[in-house]
Amino acid sequence: MTTIYDNLTQLGGKTELPASPEDAVLERVFNPQAEVAYCVRFTAPEFTSLCPMTGQPDFAHLVIDYVPGGWLVESKSLKLYLGAFRNHGAFHEDCTVSIARRLADFLEPQWLRIGGYWYPRGGIPIDVFYQTGPVPNGVWVPDQGVPGYRGRG
Template sequence: MTLETTQLGKPTPLPSSPDEAVLDRVPNPHPGTLYLARFTMPEFTSICPVTGQPDFGILVIDYAPRDWLVESKSLKLYLNSFRNHGAFHEDCTVGVGKRLAELLDPVWLRIGGYWYPRGGMPIDVFWQTDAPPTGLWLPDQGVPPYRGR
């Protein structure tokens, strides 16, 4: 299998914004098999578009691949490019989900954005492409609801 990736195995600087980030995909070695792939980004950061203050969250991306997988190095660089990007929690979470869905055309995809409190209130954002397919093992995303101390 020949991989046509632009970043894998090469020194790659962090993109300055999500719009400049390149997401690579690779062929799914098991097309036609229903399975779930999960990526968890436990230290996702962006900035508030109004105040410029940092926002922190956990992103959990679950998808059932069709013909393509997202190449993980490109995904890491893409997600880390949000660190200086001003956007609300909803925009970050749903935007990541939609960009991956467009790139991969998966059988199914969902994303959970579990954001730490801003102004004393946590915001959790969830998006999926459709109802999960019958027969797909779908574990809990594993992030407990926020509990104050």
């Protein structure tokens, strides 16, 4: 018997962290509730990447909201994709927008937004926001709940 989960390759066993975001394999499954408009939220409060100039680590609290269309992202593949940024050098803006665009292209959601709340370096926090368009009518999308910088806690 076939299921919507048959094409998944990363669940059920040990999976190595990809060497780079480009090497990461995102996986998706058919959305069994595609006729319903609802919001899905993923929160990554310990996201890390590297400064492309100094090689020093950068830290962010990412909040990804999307209203699925026909596809759902498989969460382990998303975790591995986000983890692949640990050794990736890029500015905050590039990391945040690249994640959003790859997910939007891959999932073809009705709507997607990302909030990248970056911890300060040199005393300046950088927050980066991206969304694909207006929120679909009738969908409840809560506030992302990340306060303006005061220790981000």
